[in-house]
Amino acid sequence: MGISISGLGSGLDTAQIISDLMALERQPYTRLETSKKNLQSEKSIFQSINTKLNTLKTAVSDLLLNANFNLVSGKSTNEGVVKLKTAEGASTGNYNIAVTQLAQSHSIKSKSLDPAGTTLQGTTLKIGSVEITVGDEMTDGEALEYIKNQINSKDTGLTAAVVSDSDNSKVLVLTSKETGAQNKMVLSSTDDGILLEGTALSALDITDIADNGQNTIQKAQDAKFTVNGLSITRSSNTISGVIDGVTLELVAAGSSQVTVARDTDKIVEKIDAFVKAYNDVINTVRNNLSKPADATKMNPLQGDSVLKTISNELYNLFTSATNLTDGYKMMAEIGLEIDKGITKGSLMTGTITFDKEKFKEAFSKDPNAVIDLFKHNENGIMKAMDNRLKEWTSSVNGLITSKIKGYDSEIDMLDDRMEALDNRLQMKYEQLKKQFTAMEVALSGLKSQQSWLTSQLASLTALTQANKG
Numbered sequence: 001m002g003i004s005i006s007g008l009g010s011g012l013d014t015a016q017i018i019s020d021l022m023a024l025e026r027q028p029y030t031r032l033e034t035s036k037k038n039l040q041s042e043k044s045i046f047q048s049i050n051t052k053l054n055t056l057k058t059a060v061s062d063l064l065l066n067a068n069f070n071l072v073s074g075k076s077t078n079e080g081v082v083k084l085k086t087a088e089g090a091s092t093g094n095y096n097i098a099v100t101q102l103a104q105s106h107s108i109k110s111k112s113l114d115p116a117g118t119t120l121q122g123t124t125l126k127i128g129s130v131e132i133t134v135g136d137e138m139t140d141g142e143a144l145e146y147i148k149n150q151i152n153s154k155d156t157g158l159t160a161a162v163v164s165d166s167d168n169s170k171v172l173v174l175t176s177k178e179t180g181a182q183n184k185m186v187l188s189s190t191d192d193g194i195l196l197e198g199t200a201l202s203a204l205d206i207t208d209i210a211d212n213g214q215n216t217i218q219k220a221q222d223a224k225f226t227v228n229g230l231s232i233t234r235s236s237n238t239i240s241g242v243i244d245g246v247t248l249e250l251v252a253a254g255s256s257q258v259t260v261a262r263d264t265d266k267i268v269e270k271i272d273a274f275v276k277a278y279n280d281v282i283n284t285v286r287n288n289l290s291k292p293a294d295a296t297k298m299n300p301l302q303g304d305s306v307l308k309t310i311s312n313e314l315y316n317l318f319t320s321a322t323n324l325t326d327g328y329k330m331m332a333e334i335g336l337e338i339d340k341g342i343t344k345g346s347l348m349t350g351t352i353t354f355d356k357e358k359f360k361e362a363f364s365k366d367p368n369a370v371i372d373l374f375k376h377n378e379n380g381i382m383k384a385m386d387n388r389l390k391e392w393t394s395s396v397n398g399l400i401t402s403k404i405k406g407y408d409s410e411i412d413m414l415d416d417r418m419e420a421l422d423n424r425l426q427m428k429y430e431q432l433k434k435q436f437t438a439m440e441v442a443l444s445g446l447k448s449q450q451s452w453l454t455s456q457l458a459s460l461t462a463l464t465q466a467n468k469g
Helices: 014-025 027-062 140-153 200-204 264-289 305-319 356-365 367-375 381-393 399-468
Strands: 072-076 082-086 093-101 107-109 124-127 130-133 158-166 169-176 194-197 216-218 223-227 230-234 238-240 246-250 254-262 336-338 352-354
Touching: 014 027, 014 399, 027 264, 027 305, 027 381, 027 399, 072 082, 072 264, 082 254, 124 200, 130 140, 140 158, 140 169, 246 254, 264 305, 264 352, 264 356, 305 336, 305 381, 305 399, 356 367, 367 381, 381 399
Parallel strands: none
Antiparallel strands: 072 254, 082 246, 093 223, 093 254, 107 169, 107 216, 124 130, 124 194, 158 169, 223 230, 238 246, 336 352
């Protein structure tokens, strides 16, 4: 590190002089910094526009899917009897549903056992392929808890609970996990169902589990109902496949009318998402193309050719008439219009106004014509817009990507120039420090000589005056 001697010989603030000289030398570097910041700001604008265009592309893609024009909703007139859920493309129509019985799980109970007793010691209970053996030293209370825990922790198809039916007795309750007659418990291998075997059955006094048997709490049964008069049986109260795209949830015996219809409100939501995305792009583009309110200033992207291309082509794509031979030809016919009712150029924003009621009316009148206007393979407006948006937003050679790459290239060039200039400025700074240090050292030496000569002259003068005296 060099030694700086500020003002030692000259009395000047040489450090400040060097700083001021370097500020002048650094002006070209400062201009490059400003240029870089401006480029980065413009680049960020195009990155934002690219994000908004991708959002618009997603909204347009949604309007090219048949399913999004076949969105449905369902309604039950009596949700105390049946509820429903609809999926995309569900079969529309009116359905009269009458529920005569709900599906039930099979539930049985043992006899009451004294928790201190030893009836279950050494017995076994087999459920399907799962075998449970009670220890020889367990009380009946311990055995019941052990059996319950084993059943609930293994794949038996059952759940178990131990219930105190009095202060001094407990009961084992077994329930099939699934509803329906096919999931009932049985005591004979010749019957279909969940087979119970073992010496514990007699100890528990589980001997009669038929529908009206002494051990039966609730019999296993299927759900039975009719849809428009057609009798249907299912093992579950959650029914799918009877009406395409509709899941029924049977709640109680009774009747209800279920209506599944195309839901224009859901379709409107999809189109509204497109309108918002389109307007967001246009507002951003036009704000960067327009002149600032302050006439002395200029928008850096004012007149940018890429932004003009986006603004003009989106407008042309949206407002152009299709070549469809039948039905609707323009978006304005179905309630989507740019600058609706505005005739003064200065007030035009280029954004879409969405008349939802007009759209619903047009869709109700001729849904296929509306769908064709959006997504016809050759003439649909959304089809043409989707193709153009893909060109603009391609991550390889898209219009916006190319623009951003151009900014990256310019910024890289500025970085190289700034690095080289910064190195030269550092060398200049070191050079100035050395020059001013050398000057101070030289001036300090001259001052020392001046002081010596002054002292010598003073001594000579004094000697001369003494000799005269």
